Amino acid sequence: MQGFNRTTVVTQFVLVGFSSLGDLQLLLFIIFLLLYLNILVANATIMVVIRSSRSLHTPMYGFLFILSFSESCYTFVIIPQLLAHLLSATKTISFVACATQLFFFLGFACTNCFLIAVMGYDRYVAICHPLRYTLIMNKRLGLGLVSLSxxxxxxxxxVATNLICDMPFCGPNRVNHYFCDMAPVIKLACTDTHVKELALFIVNTILKIPSAEGKRKAFATCASHLTVVFVHYGCASIIYLRPKSKSASDKDQLVAVTYTVVTPLLNPLVYSLRNQEVKAALKRVLGMPLATKMS
Known part of the structure; x- marks a missing residue:
């Protein structure tokens, strides 16, 4: 990230997180650890199955492979630090580390949003243009869409991280969140943040409007896809589509858990493990007998 604002005197932030819960933090640690392990195992399983099964070497499953990898990186940016802070009395993070976490969180989050849109387009082509599917969704287009995402x-x-880091931070350093997210960090800036909040609001709005419309058409016949889209974009919109930093509250942390922990856990189940082809490929990888239909 390009140099931070020189008027910034805050060298570290305190991530308040779930500090108010006291002894319950140990229980939260166990819960989040189990959820995190499930996320890693589920996504790793999907990647191994897709990589090992030639029958799944298609654009749709290629997108699933990339999404699983991106989701794993996305959770790696947030959850390990959350787990460490749940067991630690000091919950500090340096200014540079906070900016780095914010950058990678937004990067993988935006990439996942675009990948979901790409998967929606893939299903749209498969459903509405089945005879031309292999011509339209060729390897070159698939790689291009993934790279563009x-x-x-x-x-x-x-852009968003530089806008935030360019703000002066010279006062309170207690972030009312369990990781460095945009709204709670902006709230600590000791300047008028309305203009930059409006810019960030526009960035998020531009990001969500076209992709939401594309997914509405592409997932019209796929209830499971719509479920993930609703949970992911609905909960994220509650946090981001509000150009008022004062609106950040303790309830936002509960909403954030949905799109930082629950959604990455649901994606493998919804997109892959409910799919008969993936289940059959998983049985082949594990050496389990496949069920045969009676004639």
Whole structure:
């Protein structure tokens, strides 16, 4: 990230997180640890199955492979630090580390949003143009869409992070969240943040409006996809589509858990493990007998 604002005197932040829960933090640690392990195992399983089964070497499952990898990186940016802070009395994070976490969180989050949109387009083509599917969704287009998702996602993250880091932070340093998210960090800036909040609001709105419309059409016949889209975008919109930093509250942390922990856990189940082809491929990888239909 390009140099931070020189008027910034805050060298570290305190992530308040779930400090108010006292002894319950140990229980939360166990719960989040189990959820995190499930996320890693589920996504790793999907990647191994797709990589090992030639029958799954199609654009749709290629997108699933990339999404699973991106989701794993996305949770790695947030959950390990959350687990460490749940067991630690000191919950500090340096200014640079906070900015880095914010950048990678936004980068992978935006990339995941675009990947979900790409998967929606893939299903749209498969449903509405089945005879031309292999011609339209060729390897070159698939790689291009994945690359565009990553580059665009991290470019948006770079712009948003630079806007935030350019603000002066010279007062309170207690972030009312369990990781460095945009709204609670902006709230600590000791300047008028309305203009930059409006810019960030516009970035998030531009990101969500076209992709939401694309997914509405593409997932019209896929209830499971709509479920993930609703949970992911609905909960994230509650946090981000509000150009008022004072609106951040303790309830936001509960909403944030949905799109930082629950959604990455649901995605493997909804997109892959409920799919008969993936289940059959998983049985082949594990050496389990496949069920045969009676004639």
């Amino acid at each position: 990553g580059v665009t996602g991290f470019f948006i993250a770079l």
